[in-house]
Amino acid sequence: MAIEKALYTARGTATGGRTGTAKSDDGRLDIQLSTPKALGGDDGAGTNPEQLFAAGYAACFIGALKAVGARHKKAIPADASINAEVSIGPHAGKPGAFGIAVALTVSLPGFDKSEAEALVAEAHEVCPYSNATRGNVDVALSVA
The missing domain is CATH 2.20.25.10 (N-terminal domain of TfIIb)
Known part of the structure; x- marks a missing residue:
């Protein structure tokens, strides 16, 4: 892209x-x-690179949440957090290659679960890390 x-x-x-x-x-x-x-x-x-990627993705995703929240006139609280888990292992379907999988768990205090899930889904479309990895990285999103 x-x-x-x-x-x-x-x-x-x-x-x-x-x-x-x-x-x-x-x-x-x-x-x-x-x-x-x-x-x-x-x-x-x-x-290691996976820790750096996890920290960068988490920070960037909060930025995406803030941008999406601003569009909907919803303030993202200062204590919102993202737990990013980046796993590395053999790439499925590419012998000898490695791939990564990402699990993002989002905490949005003050939002009900359905509202938080909608914001997270939209942020996933906005986030540069999500867009850069889409189709190449398995990303699992959940709201805590």
Whole structure:
């Protein structure tokens, strides 16, 4: 899916793969990476791409909820939260390849379940992470 116009471009560089480092061009992100034991690593002190993806998707999805809420004149509470679980494993139907699956659990205090589910469904259509992964990542949405 293409965008009409880039409003912002993030730039980052990784060195050393899953046991290296990752940095942003502005220096705000400078982290050590390590591989989880489940993927054959030493489970070192660093983070991993799946954790970064989970945190980014969760933060972005809250932004999408706020945009959708504003359209409907419904304020998303400051304590709204997204629990993102990003799993990695063998890709179904592509021998030797890996894929990811995402489960997002949304907490929207002050909203009844049906209203929250409608906002979440619409936010899933708006969220750039959802749009970038649609058709390539299994995304499960639920409202807590």
